[in-house]
Amino acid sequence: MNTEHFKQKLDEELSLLEKQLGDIAQEGDNGIWTAKAPEMDVMSPIAEPNEAADKIEEIDERTEEVTTLSARMADVKKALESIEQGTYGTCEVCQAPIEEERLEANPAARTCMAHL
Numbered sequence: 001m002n003t004e005h006f007k008q009k010l011d012e013e014l015s016l017l018e019k020q021l022g023d024i025a026q027e028g029d030n031g032i033w034t035a036k037a038p039e040m041d042v043m044s045p046i047a048e049p050n051e052a053a054d055k056i057e058e059i060d061e062r063t064e065e066v067t068t069l070s071a072r073m074a075d076v077k078k079a080l081e082s083i084e085q086g087t088y089g090t091c092e093v094c095q096a097p098i099e100e101e102r103l104e105a106n107p108a109a110r111t112c113m114a115h116l
Contacts, residue, residue: 001100007083009107010076017073025066033070035062075108091115 025033038058082088089098091112098112 001085001089001103003055003088006103006107007080010080010083013107014073014076014080015070017076021066021069024062025069025092033066035059035066038062046067073106075110078110079108 021027021033025035027033038055081086082090089100089103090096091098091114092110092113094112096112096114097110102109102113
């Protein structure tokens with residue numbers, strides 16, 4: 001298996017994830033990403049009441065997206081570490097090789113097709 005090919009794909013995905021997270025979140029000192037709040041300039045007395053609710057809903061949506069992107073980033077980093085350790089492409093459940101077509105579709109896959 002050409003691990004350099006998968007390392008390149010994983011590095012590209014990691015860069016994309018970092019950009020996406022940087023657009024909607026900020027990374028804390030502990031490495032945990034937190035959603036950035038949208039501008040809350042709708043709290044004036046003349047603001048429409050629904051605008052504040054919309055902003056709160058936007059924060060909730062960003063938080064969900066940050067959770068999803070952070071989890072994916074963790075999987076990508078784990079895959080990159082496994083390349084360095086020489087264990088990349090091995091199913092975490094049965095230790096069998098992960099199918100190459102599965103890795104092409106998801107380079108951060110941690111299990112073979114039998115253990116999806």
